[in-house]
Structure formats: C-alpha cells, structure tokens
Amino acid sequence: MENTPTPNDILAAAARIAPYAVHTPLLEHPELGERTGGRVFLKLEIFQRTGSFKFRGACNRILQIPEQDRAKGVVAFSSGNHAQGVAAVAKLLGIPATIVMPADAPRAKIEGTKALGAEVVPYDRVTGDREAIAAEIVAARGATLVRPFDDAGIVAGQGTAGLEIACAAAERGVALDAVLAPCSGGGLVTGIALALSRESPLTKVYSVEPTGFDGMRQSRDKGERIAAHAERLSIADALMAPMPGKVPFALAQQHLAGGFAVDDEALMRAVSFAFRRIKIVAEPGGAAAIAAVLSGAFDAKGKNIALVVSGGNADPEIVSDCCARFPNP
C-alpha cells in the first residue's frame, strides 16, 4: 500500500474508526496564549485509546484487512505507541497480534502492549533488524504486517485528527493560521496536512522533530528523501525515525509549509510545562510541538495555532526528572 491517500480517504477513515476511537478535545490554553501573544489550542491525542494518536491509523488499516485473513493475525514493529495502537485494535476485533519492540523501549509502552494481550518479541535497537524479524513472522503465519507510517491506510487514519482539528476550530469561529505536529516517519503530520488541505486550506502545517532526527525537515528542504544523522539517541523515543516514509514524504512535498527541529532540553522543558502548567502527561516526543513554541523556534505572536500533543506514554520517572530539572518551564 504505497499509493498516496486523498482527503476522501480521510473522511472514509473517520467514518470507519468512529465506533472505536475517541474524538479527542481541542483545548484552548490561555496561559500559552498570553506567553506567546497568540491564541494557542492543544489537540490532546494523549486521550486517544492507548494514549497516543497511533490507534487511529492502526484502526483504519486493520479494519480494511479482508475477513478471511484476520484470524492469521497482525504483526507490527514499533518502539511502543504504534505497538499499543495495533494491539488495542486487534484486541477489540479479536485478532491475534505480535509486536516486535526494542528491548529498551519505555516500560510503560512494553507493559501497555502486553496488557493488551499482544505477544511482544524484543530486539536490540542497535544490532537487530526489526523489519527482518517481522517479515519472518509474516511468512511463517500468513499474518498481515501493519506498518507504522508508510501505508496509505495508516496515514489516512492519522489524518482524522486533522479533520477533528478543522471541525473544532470552525465550531468556535477560529481561523487557524498554523498547526504544528510531532513527526517521526511522518504519518501524523502529513495526514493532518492532507486533511487541512481540503478542510482549512489557508492553515499552514509544520513538522516538529528532534534535532538529529529531523529527516522530514531536511528531506523537504532538499526535495528528496534523505536520512538525518544523529550523533546520539534523542529523549523522544517515539520520534527516532531518521528518514520520512515514502507515502508521508510525497504528501509533505505538496502539503507541508515547513519544519522545525527541537533539542532534548527543549523537549524536557516542554514535558515539565505540560505537567506543571497544562496538567497533562506528555511523553517527550508528544511534547515536541509545545517545545517548538516555548523555545521560540516557531513564533506564534498574533496567530491562531493548534499544537498536537501526540502521546502521553511516559514513565513517571522521566516526567519527574524533567520537572525536577526544569522547575520553571
């Protein structure tokens, strides 16, 4: 499934996942508004089932697996949020799920995946080949591989978050100037950009990635898919894809207005801000769009903007550490 989705695919996805997914709130945050000189809305994907937006794409994709293939199960490789999304959908539909996960993924994500009844196959992030392990399982069982982002059905599913942002803004009479969303392989941010290209065409959509993993920004600037070169891991365990997917990149070239990179300090500050001032649990990757605004990388002055908080699956120790290091974010 490497064809590119259309806005109509997102409308179809919204109808398909409606019985299962949470319609998450778009919350105005006055303090972020006062601080930036704009109006700031937060799309709280932390409230999606499994604590991240990933449920949307997984649900849309798995519901399109032909009935006769479902019993053979689904397989996914993921650092955690896609894992939980796939496992939760599989559980709701009574399908077996096997997830290939890095052994050093956050405990909250590994435990969350197991608690959803999935079989977890650990691999070493540095020496292992997760795609090869998943391919073996697919071959052996006839299971369906559910890719994390390079799939039209996945991207259309993530795009339903963009549809909801457009509707919620319109209901309040707010014309959004910009939407910022965290980006790893690019399924979420390009799905949102695709949705807004029809629902709110004057709204600019930007990717936010960790420094060193800003493959989407670099690829878009260069006009071809390239990998970013990180010197070390990022604290944003969910955003460490070095290169955008083919499907997301094709959409990015048409629909993204630009991209930002944020460093670990900005991400940790944003996690502390999320806890202390917004009163939410944001994982470091989930807080990337907040980080882009708090760090000044994106200037919200005089603008109406929406920041996607894409996931909240952080271990308490990480959040506590961010709060201790940045008591006044």
Next chain:
Amino acid sequence: MENTPTPNDILAAAARIAPYAVHTPLLEHPELGERTGGRVFLKLEIFQRTGSFKFRGACNRILQIPEQDRAKGVVAFSSGNHAQGVAAVAKLLGIPATIVMPADAPRAKIEGTKALGAEVVPYDRVTGDREAIAAEIVAARGATLVRPFDDAGIVAGQGTAGLEIACAAAERGVALDAVLAPCSGGGLVTGIALALSRESPLTKVYSVEPTGFDGMRQSRDKGERIAAHAERLSIADALMAPMPGKVPFALAQQHLAGGFAVDDEALMRAVSFAFRRIKIVAEPGGAAAIAAVLSGAFDAKGKNIALVVSGGNADPEIVSDCCARFPNP
C-alpha cells in the same frame, strides 16, 4: 451573602465569567467504562485557569464587587486552589489580592499564587486562625473578603461546571445517571447539583470526601451541619474542611443524592491511575471522584456517569510517589 443561590444565578454566572473562564471538556474514558461496566465521562476542571474549578466561583464573585470597592483589593484564606483562583481573577481585573495560606500548603500552590502577583500571608494550620488574620486585613484596608465556599456568588460560579456537564451530555445524547464531585466545604458539588436540578433533574449528584473529613456526608445523613472528626491529616490537602458551609449544606439537603468517603490509599491509587491511564495530572483531592469509582464505593455498572476531576495542582513529587506505590492502579 448567606442567601442560597438559584439555578438562574448559575445561568447569570455563566454569562458573567464566559469572557474569562475556560469551557472545560467532558471526555469519555473508554477504559474506565470497560473497567466499571458503565459509560464514564470526566469533567476536566484541571484545565480551568489556575488548574482548578476555583477560578469559576472567584470570578463570578469578584465581578460583582462594586466598582468603587475594587481598588481596595480582595482578601482570601485558602490552602491553595481558591487562593490561585482569587489571585488570577484579581490579576485579570487589575485588583490587588492578599491571600492567607497555610505555611505547609503544596509548593505548587504557594508559588502559583505568588506568580499571579498576590501577596501571600502564611499561617500555621494547627495554631493559627486564618479567619481572624483575614478579618484584620479587611478591617485595615477596606478590602473585600472572598470566602472559599460559604457565599451564594461563589456557589453559583462553581455551578457553571454543572451547566457545562449537562450541555455536553445532552449534545451527545447521553442521559447521565449520576455525577460525582470532590467535596470540601461543598461549593462545587452543591453548585453542580443545583445546576442539574434544573438542566438534568433525573441525574443524581454525590459528594466524595476524604475519610475523616466527610462532614458533608455525615451532615446530610444527620440532617444538620456537623463536623467530621479526623484522626490525622488527609493526603487531599484541598479537601480538609471538617464541616460543610451553611450555603452548601442548605443546597445539599435539597439536591444531593448521597455521599462517599475515600481513604488515602484510594486517593493515591486514583492519582496513579490519572497519570498512567488517563494521562492527566490530578491532585489527590481532585481525584476523589475517580477514587470512589475505582475503589468500588460507587458502583457504575450499567450507568452513565460523570466524574469531576476538580484540580491538578499537585507537586511532581507527590504524583511520582503515588505512581511508585501503585504501579498497577
């Protein structure tokens, strides 16, 4: 102002505070639903300005101070959330605020109050008399005392949360069987009950208090205002009023269906559940209604219920401690 408010006062309050207050979301939580066998909605007052519902009442009350008295300032005594509510309203309206606070209040609350520009006067929770200290300031400056709950304007302001619950449920076509709200002096839960008595008269409203501070429950059972006798402090620093206010108690006799008491362990479990499974920061008192459901004190099976999460001003250390003690809440 010891007259009792009416449902019309709540409608007037809603119009009065609309330019300042956040219309907080009512979020359905599928996991709490699956766990309890009901449909569970969360009214997220953690997203109100200053991180708790208290902004509503303070805003409604202070906006009714005559113009010529405003410059003399406002005074409040509070363990923290009312303090921040009053300070934030005063700041928005350009009025000086003085807050009498226990010296052992959570740092998040003391710092939050100071950051809002209020003068903080500390007192000893055991040996000091906060009402006397506040009365002195009122006498010396001609300032207006803004009571935490025993005031019709305050209760009507808190009741706007009930109005919003009723509207949001109706929009989704959900008939609420019950609403549970944390209770200290009783302004919030009785304001909500008053609102629902007109907007959704078949919905039962229940108070939830910490064990030993369940003065509302005991008073309602006995038919007269009595003080609960606690053997030690509760972890719910915001819910330690031993006796309901006169105004709230008058409303409680007419409009509350009953009450529950929850112990510290149930509150700590609920704080951990809020962090780990809901992805929100709830302070121990703010999580009381969640605790009543998780502990089984209230049986939600087959019911549509709303739980008010009344505040999120917890120090990170407390949340972290609750999460460590209850890893699987």
